[in-house]
Amino acid sequence: MTDALTVQVVTPNGIKYDHHAAFVAARTKAGEMGILPGHVNVIVPLEVDELKIRRVDDENHVDWVAVNGGILELKNDVLIIVADSAERERDIDVSRAERARIRAERALEEAEKVYDIDEVRRAKVALQRALNRINVSQH
Structure with a gap:
């Protein structure tokens, strides 16, 4: 050890x-x-x-x-x-991460309106990644 x-x-x-x-x-x-x-x-x-x-x-x-x-x-x-x-x-560009969060939230809203399951999943992953970057940048 x-x-x-x-x-x-x-x-x-x-x-x-x-x-x-x-x-x-x-x-x-x-x-x-x-x-x-x-x-x-x-x-x-x-x-x-x-x-x-x-x-x-x-x-x-x-x-x-x-x-x-x-x-x-x-x-x-x-x-x-x-x-x-x-x-x-x-190394995280917080303003870029915030823009990615906004894009992902909008994409999620649109995908939920038209019930596109694949787009909902993609938007949720994009949102999760953006939020993770934002969270890490705040340590």
């Missing part, structure tokens, strides 16, 4: 996060999951939500990352998250 996790968040656009951590919290399809060094190896699907990463360099230093779903793989204290998109708290 080591005293740190190596944490990487990878998207099709490259590595978005790469540090050592003492603790990581993530929301999986089965619920909230906390990971400490020495955790059993696991592969789980993630929800659209935030990652909370407590860094080893300072116990009060927490990094927040907005992740739009993906897969979390932990093997021998190396935690890799593969996601379609991810943004660190400091």
